[in-house]
Amino acid sequence: MLDILKNELANKVVSIVGAGLIGRSWAALFAAAGFTVKLYDSQPGTKALMESFWTEVKPTLIELGLATSNTNPTFHVTNDIKEAVIDVDFIQECIPERLDAKLALYQQMEPYLKSNAVIATSSSGLKLSDLQAGFKDPSRIIIAHPFNPPHLIPLVELYTNEKTASGVLDVAESIYSLCGKVTIRLKKEVLAHVANRLQAALWREAIHLVLDGVASLKDVDLAVSAGPGLRWGVMGPHALLNLGGGEGGLRAYCQQFRDSYHLWWDDLGKPQLTDEAIDKLVAEVKEHVGDKTYLELKQDRDSKLVAVLQALQNNKLKNQLSRSAQ
Numbered sequence: 181m182l183d184i185l186k187n188e189l190a191n192k193v194v195s196i197v198g199a200g201l202i203g204r205s206w207a208a209l210f211a212a213a214g215f216t217v218k219l220y221d222s223q224p225g226t227k228a229l230m231e232s233f234w235t236e237v238k239p240t241l242i243e244l245g246l247a248t249s250n251t252n253p254t255f256h257v258t259n260d261i262k263e264a265v266i267d268v269d270f271i272q273e274c275i276p277e278r279l280d281a282k283l284a285l286y287q288q289m290e291p292y293l294k295s296n297a298v299i300a301t302s303s304s305g306l307k308l309s310d311l312q313a314g315f316k317d318p319s320r321i322i323i324a325h326p327f328n329p330p331h332l333i334p335l336v337e338l339y340t341n342e343k344t345a346s347g348v349l350d351v352a353e354s355i356y357s358l359c360g361k362v363t364i365r366l367k368k369e370v371l372a373h374v375a376n377r378l379q380a381a382l383w384r385e386a387i388h389l390v391l392d393g394v395a396s397l398k399d400v401d402l403a404v405s406a407g408p409g410l411r412w413g414v415m416g417p418h419a420l421l422n423l424g425g426g427e428g429g430l431r432a433y434c435q436q437f438r439d440s441y442h443l444w445w446d447d448l449g450k451p452q453l454t455d456e457a458i459d460k461l462v463a464e465v466k467e468h469v470g471d472k473t474y475l476e477l478k479q480d481r482d483s484k485l486v487a488v489l490q491a492l493q494n495n496k497l498k499n500q501l502s503r504s505a506q
């Protein structure tokens with residue numbers, strides 16, 4: 181079944197515009213899912229970078245069942261924007277997070293777009309209403325924000341608005357679902373979407389705790405990864421605190437802890453990333469990660485992520501089997 185689906189997808193082209201950290205990761209995932217992948221970048225060297233990235237991540241994609249040893253995609257690299265987008269149904273835009281650069285790119289690409297092409301921007305936090313200004317016809321662009329690395333982290337945050345053509349979101353959702361992604365839909369526009377706001381809130385306090393000398397950066401990181409971070413990977417904060425209230429659920433939790441939370445919220449830090457603050461964080465993160473190279477750290481992160489994702493997949497399968505046996 182998967183092979184039949186993949187054969188059908190081989191004729192469907194996805195174009196990655198901006199083949200950096202996020203673009204290459206998307207490209208690997210789309211290729212593994214069976215799409216024909218085009219890549220466009222303003223810098224030379226994309227073909228070699230993409231091929232080496234594919235070699236690096238293929239074993240991981242195989243482990244997750246997203247690729248097989250026979251998955252050997254050809255990445256079609258071009259430095260011509262017309263060639264990159266012409267006749268393409270789905271474009272994942274991944275150029276740097278600068279509004280002016282994205283608007284200029286959209287103006288360049290629009291004359292060559294198919295009338296029903298979907299342009300999904302990976303933007304981490306720009307507003308769709310600002311990005312739509314780059315198009316004469318703004319009805320085909322949507323926010324589709326992944327989390328790094330997109331080939332491993334399931335989440336994609338989707339946001340459209342009243343200018344978006346009907347059906348565009350459905351197309352995007354079905355494409356991401358074919359790649360094994362988990363999508364959420366934002367109901368209204370907000371700077372930095374949902375997940376980056378949550379990350380910003382947590383990181384702000386993590387920085388404050390380090391700068392204020394409450395704990396070392398290493399211990400602050402450990403407090404997340406060995407504590408609540410582990411739980412957040414299996415249930416969100418609300419579902420977890422619903423359990424924290426015992427049989428009384430979230431209401432009981434709120435009743436027990438609301439005064440405490442009000443005190444804690446008032447006491448949270450508001451650090452600034454000054455040069456001194458950055459120097460301290462960088463020095464402490466160096467101590468934390470030791471002399472491991474960037475590649476070694478990435479491999480460490482990815483092997484742990486794969487272990488968690490596999491455990492969750494197995495758990496889902498076990499639950500499905502036990503339900504069907506009942």
Ligand SMILES: NC(=O)c1ccc[n+]([C@@H]2O[C@H](COP(=O)([O-])OP(=O)(O)OC[C@H]3O[C@@H](n4cnc5c(N)ncnc54)[C@H](O)[C@@H]3O)[C@@H](O)[C@H]2O)c1
Pocket residue numbers: 197198199200201202203220221222223273274275276277278281285302303304305325326327328
């Ligand atoms: N880095 C993250 O953790 C992360 C996570 C999720 C989403 N994003 C978003 O993804 C997008 C890309 O981020 P990144 O981290 O991959 O950046 P990056 O700098 O690693 O890659 C950007 C690529 O775009 C190319 N580029 C620049 N201008 C271009 C243009 N006009 N036309 C074509 N190519 C161009 C660059 O040469 C580079 O290869 C941003 O919008 C960012 O907010 C980043």
